[in-house]
Amino acid sequence: MCGIVGYIGDRECTPILIEGLRRLEYRGYDSAGVAVLEPDSAGTLATRVVRCRGKLGNLEKLLRDSPPTGRVGMGHTRWATHGRPSDENAHPHKHGSVSVVHNGIIENYLALRASLSARGHKFTSETDTEIIAHLVDDELKAGGGLREAVRRALAQVQGAYAIVVLSDAAPGSIIAAKNASPLVLGVGEGENFVASDVPAILAHTRQMMFLEEGEIAELTRGGIAICDLAGKAIQRIPRTIQWSSVMAEKAGYKHFMLKEIHEQDRAVTDTLRGRVSIEKADALLDGIELAPSEMKKLTLIACGTSWHAALVGKFLIEQIARIPVEVDLASEYRYRDPIIGPGDLLLAISQSGETADTLAAVKEARGKGATVMCIANVVDSSIPRACHHALYTHAGPEIGVASTKAFTTQLAALVLLAIHLGRRSGALDEARAATLIREFMAIPQKMADVFGHSPQIQVIARRYGKARDFLFLGRGNNYPIALEGALKLKEISYIHAEGYAAGEMKHGPIALIDEHMPVVVVCPKGPGYEKVMSNLAEVKARDGKIIAIATRGDSDIGAIADEVILIPDAPAPLLPLLTVLPLQLLAYHIADFKGTDIDQPRNLAKSVTVE
Ligand code: M6R
Secondary structure, three states: OOEEEEEEOOOOHHHHHHHHHHHOHHHOOOEEEEEEEEEOOOOOEEEEEEEEEOOHHHHHHHHHOOOOOOOEEEEEEEOOOOOOOOOOOOOOEEEOOEEEEEEEEEOOHHHHHHHHHHOOOOOOOOOOOHHHHHHHHHHHHOOOOHHHHHHHHHOOOOEEEEEEEEEOOOOOOEEEEEEEOOOEEEEOOOOEEEEOOHHHOOOOOOEEEEOOOOEEEEEOOOOEEEEEOOOOEEOOOOEEOOOOHHHHHOOOOOOHHHHHHHOHHHHHHHHHOOOEEOOOOEEOEOOEOOOHHHOOEEEEEEOHHHHHHHHHHHHHHHHHHOOOEEEEEHHHHOOOOOOOOOOEEEEEEEOOOOOHHHHHHHHHHHHOOOEEEEEEOOOOOHHHHHOOEEEEOOOOOOOOOOOOHHHHHHHHHHHHHHHHHHHHHOOOOHHHHHHHHHHHHHHHHHHHHHHOOHHHHHHHHHHHOOOOEEEEEEOHHHHHHHHHHHHHHHHHHOOEEEEEEHHHHHHOHHHHOOOOOEEEEEOOOOOOHHHHHHHHHHHHOOOOEEEEEEEOOOOOHHHOOOEEEEEOOOOHHHOHHHHHHHHHHHHHHHHHHHOOOOOOOOOOOOOOOOO
16 A cells, blocks of 8 residues: 655665655555655754655655755655545654654554543644654653664554654664565665565665564664564564566566455455454444434445446345445436435445546535445545545555456445444344354455465466357346456456346347357355356356356356356355455456456556546
8 A cells, every 4th residue: 555665774865765665656646755864963863754745756846955865764655544645644754753654554543542632642644653653752752762662652553554663862773563564674785675565675685574464673774683562583584586676566466457356355354454343243434324214215326347346235235234225327327317315325436536427426416415425445536525424445556457456345345334234224133243244354364265266267267268258147246246257357358248147148148158158157155056057057058168156165066067166155245255356367367368458458547537
């Protein structure tokens, strides 16, 4: 998500930091900043922070006339999570002698902020990061040195973080710490580096060490010492990174899309972070409280992949909360003089938050007096700004034009919403909610498990990748997944594909089926399984080739399908989070096999800001 780079050595660090940030700009670009320990006329070091809203270019303009001079510093490019993009929310955050840059989400930041405020602390930003600067500064005053102060401060923090900390009260070192967000340490000669990603420091060293969960590193000019959160020393041997700079940007993956597919377990974890509680049997929506009893009508609108998420959302909300839901394409909705008004809730779903049709639909509904909420990925983009409430997915920047992690995090946000509404409508009792939340929290691990099928899917992709057309079938909440599988294949491989509700096949598309037609069927065990089996018998009787996405342990599917990709089992409402993954990988491997421009397919734009 955010990009981090830090340096300690004998060279002027500002150019090193800016060059490193340039290599990380794809991770975040709503604001940027640096903090450098700069000597004054007497030679005393003081931290100078320069930061501003906007792309890195804005920061470079600010630095042009008087760049900070100094040999210890850190920089940051931000992808907003807590707090909109602004000068005040840009990192580094400084309090007292302590400056911090951070990537991640502090789950208990509201509680920490309240307790710090009660002790007289004043805050200048809306971020969760600023509280870390306050905690570390307090601990530093208590003695023991900067590393110890960071260690004690982190003992109070819950959540995901990769942080780098420096202090003019301890100018001989910089401290880095990691939990659930990546950090890499670069080993140089008389100088050392830290970064969120390899590309930021690859120009300076190939000797690198990756920090593990719950580890803290102290970087000095002469070396790097690592310990755990209990203070126990850890030995780590640097390894030589062989990646080219282009490979490093994609973390070694061939395309951003493949990298983003493999990030989905982490991304969904971030969507859930701090928002579900098994003890309370509830889903919290960042302070948004929805009251189903006061909601006259609930309408979901979106475009493209986000519309497929909305279709799954209808199943989720209707099944879990027993509230009727209408779903519409934003591009249709806005031109229909929709019947909506006070007491109705319109939920817009958009990765970019900039899709022109979705934005116009939001304005139309708001203009007619409805309450308008969105599920979005890009904080403070146009759609969230036009809404009363925004629930962010925290997927991080999505570079590949074909949406992958944006989709699954939208699904996760919709599960949260369904649980929230279900608990308040009375349709979801405490015991069922706790069970569903427990299963929900197990989904990221199951997603990682599905990625293990990539080699098998690659073989299937080669076997069927020359087909002219594909059919995708699914029922219930896996019908939108069939639509999404077909869209992914069309977008990046340029193969014609159609998604259908399996029961609809006999009403027309069955005429297309012959021995040349691969039919991808999403048929996990659960509601509608037997019906899909009957549909598959119809395909088989016409010599169609069946590629099945089925549940592990299904002993019947192998008798009818030509290829079977097995996924872990999960409760029906959560299955789309797993069933879509093989379809993303299938589209990816077919496109890769064909050699198309996967990250920037022809004729498509990442964000469609025109009607
Ligand atoms: O940014 P949005 O979610 O509003 O974008 C909507 C569609 O343009 C988008 O999902 C598009 O269909 C993707 N290319 C799908 O992969």
